[in-house]
Amino acid sequence: MACDLPSGFALAPTYHAMLFFRFISGLPHGAYFGGAALVASTLVPENRRMAAVGRVFLGLTCATIVGVPLANWLGQAVGWRWSLCLVAVLGLLAMIMVRLFAPLALATTDASPLRELGALRRPQVWLTLGIGAIGFGGLFAVYTYLADIPGAVTHVAVAQVPLVLAMFGIGLTIGNIVVPMFAGRAVMRTAGVLLVW
Incomplete structure (x- = not known):
């Protein structure tokens, strides 16, 4: 099933080409969220920065509740090319x-x-980057x-996979709402507890 929209994924002629496009599109992923977190933290008073960054990532976790299960369901219903469209x-x-x-x-003059x-x-x-990478x-x-x-x-029916994905997303979202409350008081302790958990 072809797609008329300009998506490198959806128009990929082979699986390997699709993987290549996926890799390329994933490269700026971290930079985007880093930039979005910076913008959010500059828009609020200093005591609300953790909450603002948490809200940025709330978009990502909400996508795991709605977007990913919807794309999975759509892929099952009409094919992966349309979900990528x-x-x-x-x-x-x-x-x-x-x-x-x-x-x-605007960038500062000495940037x-x-x-x-x-x-x-x-x-x-490097420690921060390593913790983030892990x-x-x-x-x-x-x-x-x-x-x-x-x-x-577990041999769950394929039709129930979107529900499993949504449940994972709900867990991420709850964590994303709760964690900034603790991180605002003790960043390093909160990060340590989360990594151990």
Whole structure:
């Protein structure tokens, strides 16, 4: 089933081409959320920054409740190309809304990419990046196979996979609402408890 919308995924001629497009589109993922968190934290008073960043990630966790199960269901109903077309349309709408509603922040006159990269000389930056990589890597390692595990291991009906995905998303969302309350008081202790959990 072909799609008339401009999505590298949906128009991929082979599975390997689709994986390549998926890899390329995933590269700016971390930078996007980092930038969104920075914008959110500059829009509120300092004592509300953790809550603002939590709200940014609330969009991601809400997507795991509604968007991912919907895309899974649509893929089962009419084919994966159409579910990827939906993702392309939503991505285009998101870009338009960011352009229209996100505040324009001009770079300072002394801004420099080399100066920013200089932060990589600090061990704390590498520790933070490592914690993020392990935490998110673990989360997405589980989430990647979440659609396959119910059918292959527990023999849940394929039609119920969207429900399993939504339940995982509800857990993420609850955590995303609760954790900023603790992180605002003790960031490192909260991060440590979460990683151990």
